[in-house]
Amino acid sequence: MLENQKKDVGLYGFTGCNGDQLTIIHSEDKLLDFWQSVHIKSFSLAKSDNDDSDLDIALVEGSISNQEQAEHMKEIRKRSKKLIAIGNCACYGGVQAMELGSKGWDQRFRKVYGDAFFELRTPIESKPIDVFVDVDFYIPGCPINADQFFYCFAHLIQDHVPTIPDHPVCAECRWRENDCLLLKGILCLGPLTASGCNAVCPSHNLPCLGCWGPVEEANVSSEFNLLKEKGLTQEEIKRRFRMHNGSGIIKPLKKILGVL
Amino acid sequence: MREILVEPLARVEGEGGITIRTEGKKVKEVRFDILEGTRLIEALVVGKTPEEDVSITCRICAICTLSHRYAALRGLEKALGIQVPPKVQWMRSLMHLGECLESHSLHAYILALPDFFGYPSVIPMLDQYNEEVTGALTLKKFANRVMEVTSGRMIHGENPTVGGFGRYPDREVLQQLKQEAKELLPFAEKGVKLFADLDIPSFFEQETVFMCCEPDEKEYGLVGDYIRISTGEVVPVEQYQKLTNERFVSHSAAKHCLYKKRPYTVGALARMNNLGDRLKGKAGMLFKKYWNERWLRNPVFNNLAQAIEIVWGLEQIPMVVDHIIKIKEDPEIVKPTQRKGDGVGAVEAPRGTLYHHYQIKEGLVADANFVIPTGQNLEDCEKYMRNAVEKLLTEAVDDDAIRLQCEIIVRAYDPCISCSTHLVTIECEDE
Amino acid sequence: MRAVKLRKQDLPAFLKCVQSFGELWGPVREKDRQVLKKTDDVNQIDLTTIRTSLPFKKLLFPPRFSMFHFSGNKYTTSLEHLPNRIIFGLHPCDIHALLIMDDFFTRSFDDPYYTERRKKTAIIGFSCIPDEKCFCHATKTDTVEEGFDLFLTDLDDFFLIWVGSSLGDDMTRECPKIIDEGILPEDLKKYVEWRKYRNSQFKMDIDLTSMPEIFDLSYDSVIWEEEGEKCLSCGACTIVCPTCPCYHVYDKIEMGKIEGERMRQWDSCLFKEYSMVAEGHNFRESRAERLKLRFTHKLQAFVGEYGKPACVGCGRCIETCPVDIDIATIVRRLRGEEVKV
Amino acid sequence: MTGLTALKNAYLPESMRLIRRYPLIEGVHFFQVRAVDMTRALSLDYLPGQFMMVSIPGIGEAPFSISSTPSRPGLLEFGIRRVGRVTNAIFQLKENQIIGVRGPYGNGFPVEKIKGNDLIIVMGGLGAIPLRSLLLYALDNRDQFGNIYLLHGAKTPSEMLFREEFLNFRYRDDLTCLLTVDQDDTGKWPCYTGLVTRLFQQLTDIIPQKTYVAVCGPPVMYKFVVAELLKLNIPKHQILMTLERRMKCGVGKCGHCIIGGYIYTCVDGPIFTYWDVIHMKGLI
Ligand SMILES: Cc1cc2nc3c(=O)[nH]c(=O)nc-3n(C[C@H](O)[C@H](O)[C@H](O)COP(=O)(O)OP(=O)(O)OC[C@H]3O[C@@H](n4cnc5c(N)ncnc54)[C@H](O)[C@@H]3O)c2cc1C
């Protein structure tokens, strides 16, 4: 690609584990291509000569958990043509948003930090970035899958909209010929969860925990009924549904249960 | 008043900054700010099953994901009365070594090294230091592979679970790892020399205290149920609160730790200072060759300590793999023997001792407390920066020089900011 | 058809011998699952498997593969490095499914990705005793006359081998020492007895007569809505089905280049996106409609076209669906029989 | 790569050059392409109503009806509406660039059957694209067809596809050209206003058994047009309609265009008769 056609790209991390940026850094085979196919204007996890110039594409990891981040997020949006949410935290709020929609954030805050006063930051309940700004594309996962990320990235930098299949983890799980855990009465969230991870957990005989967030057409009520039939309690099922699904599960759960 | 800010601090994991305020030639304030948002994980794990807990707490940090998982597993299994069989223990050692190698090679070569050669990142170093950089990337890739094979994927692998593993890797894959570890050793040894040859300034040096896990086998290692302190004491991990004494400081979302009112250091340097003379093989030789008294006073030697630990890790892996392969039968996941209990687990995360403390009631987490390495290092880190700034002020240098020196110190500690926001139970114990 | 005999203890030797024709794939048991796997060690092959979790189709059109490489406007494909393979252990139902796939992928247009692989695949069928999920007697796919190179019937102390093709013939001649040409009258008797026994072993009772008419009359039945409520759209039933060939196509590109692969990946008519067209219009918006499509395809439309259903009675979807939507439940419900909902 | 396998793999697009492109109406452009290989360009044969798969490397493929007529070999014409990924990329192409095309696919109009009969062509919206091919084909082979009627409806004059071309047809004496718009926003529209169904009043001396009708337009149009045609007693199997479905292969393998269980729109269609539609559930 010609130097002047290269897109200006920035990577930003808000609240989270940095796992998505690290997934990029961990992709030794792709890293150089990644670096050279665009102008990386900002990527503070990996380099120190960062600037706040206008961007073609901003990749944002992490959820928003204080007011300063919210402002920063809006500022990034203003100078970016496209904004891409990467990772479960940015897309749905991440594990820190598992209680989103129910009360009690203040108590939880006090449990951890007491009556501490934060001089530099004003904490708020952690939320996905689309609560604050418009998002053009979502690449989910906790963490993102490197292949899927680079697949999307390659398209995005050529102004294409990538397509990521909206089928559940079960599809990939079946391709890998795993024994279905749900059939054994294990609380597997495969049917509700967007695929892309290659069904890594079921392939290790462990249930899917839903870390990619809900698949678009998740049939939450059917899975809920099925699990109850298998002898799991409403509390157990609800807790698991909410663990990694952040903002994505609130609506369907409310629909089934009336309240959260 | 002169104010020097570094924000955001680049090439560290998480969102942090440095604030320096001076008045004439006097230092008013030197702070390492933790700006990362709050996540309240300690509160969120309450009411979860142990399996759910490990899946949540590992997400505190992507670099030390397996250390968090391991510390949590150790704490939870104590509380649940679970004794895991040897194959599980060896598998955990292997995954932990993978993480240690991955983190060290990332930190030492990719995040810290550019400072010493005057580059903004590792990529432009490719021209001049191609061998070093590509070698480091190969090493990192190998370490990632170890984590992937053992834990299921590079980051947040769910395979290590309470009571064992969901699945065990194939023998051929393990053999392959063993082979690769051997092949990487020469590069790692050369790397030690690279860091040993760096010119490390001494003007901010000062004695401090070092802590690390005391491995059960009395060898060099990364886990143990006791803590060794450089003052000579050995304390059971259950007394971790006495050791760490967290207190809250308003400029950071992390809590600082003090031991007997003294700041202390954890991490590779602490392990080397406390346990280095137990090292055998190539790592032992290198330690003997390069260790000197300055290691006790200067945190920047941490990079060199990490480089030696990489050699040690590569020497360990073939041995650990052999142990795993020897046990043919894959053990079933061990079930809890009790639904109520208390347990503290400690492991050496790449950047130092990590504690997870759990109370379990009716099979669910009733209370959780984590103490994170970076929090323990904060106080020392600020101390050394202050020393450096004081000295530099007398030489009337510009802001950038001060900034760079402080960054070198902070980065030497390999701070992990995502982790460090996770501290709990405030016992505001201001001296 | 030529038939020969093989003593039971000689099977490993025979399989070793036929390996000279290509990679040997056969059913292998791994914990609770049965998988079609490439095996160098013939002793791993498990003759007691009923149905492998994925059928042979994974070898003839893999779940995901590159159709061709493109670089700018240059397209290149390479299909000649495909290995020769022998699939051992296909039961009659799977062989019928294979015949359906053979026909499908050459119907009006040759799909080279299938046909090239198929050309290099030899089939050694193997007899079976049905379990409680098999219903190939209802779909009339319980015996085979074609579609295999060799077919082995297990008659206690020996295998009766039907030779179905010239390649199969070559295989038997590769190891003449262990192949016995002399079929005796008592062998024939044994075979007849065995057939009788096998026929008596079907446990699943499912009536597929008049299905096309029943479907016609049930087009607006509430059954579709009710089952649609339960369906998880996980696609598992179509993935495991040996007669489901649908796929999705997408392009993968390299960073910063117009170079990449056109990929083909299994799709499912139960996924929402399957029938979506421009401006978000979806011809099969509801799960009910999608389920209806799947079953209409298997049991009605295909019958109209070929005089037999596209379901071969392998029982995979019965084993697989977490919410029990399968051929058996649907057929029973449509016939008005009692089914636990 | 052995030549044989490469040739046989009809999934590989052929290179074609974009000769000309210009807007037809807002959001719909006209694209004229020709096979790079000239012998191929001249030998490429197809039926009106067939479609091609157009490929943009890196983005994907999409089916488009051929709008030109096989009676004028050499150039292929398409009318393409910009709706999504592939069409966006097609709109970025410049004249002289190379694109990938494969086909033709689909059953096409049964022109041999229509020959010798009268032909009514009813088009609305994008339906004009495939029907233009049939219309031009019939006009080029004028002596083989009976009376030809063109009924074309658009919302406004500016939204009528091939407006100038069809307006000129009004002056021909070998076809009845009836054009209408729902609303004339220019005040200068020289033809009818009102829905396309109103034009049926103009069709007076139809001999139903001897008439074929080809209809293509937005889904709502079919219902009303068919009602009119039934009033005229046109046999159901002589009413031809083109249907649209999701397609990923064009050759009856990927499954997406399946209708009613075993009809593949891309192979068995996209042209169906009205009898097919009522006989096989799920067609529209
Ligand atoms: C036989 C046939 C003939 C056609 N002729 C023409 C024509 O002459 N002119 C014209 O402008 N359009 C025509 N179409 C429609 C055209 O194929 C779609 O508009 C095009 O595929 C959209 O592709 P896209 O990548 O731009 O849209 P996408 O970004 O893929 O998606 C936009 C929307 O289009 C849908 N879509 C994707 N692929 C297809 C597909 N293959 N068929 C239908 N919808 C799809 C998606 O579900 C989505 O809702 C025809 C379709 C068929 C089946």
Ligand code: SF4
């Ligand atoms: S194990 Fe889980 S992901 Fe796999 S098929 Fe079953 S429900 Fe789906």
Ligand code: SF4
């Ligand atoms: S299987 Fe589920 S929990 Fe596991 S990685 Fe995939 S989406 Fe996450």
Ligand code: SF4
């Ligand atoms: S529909 Fe079910 S039983 Fe029939 S062939 Fe497919 S998977 Fe087997």
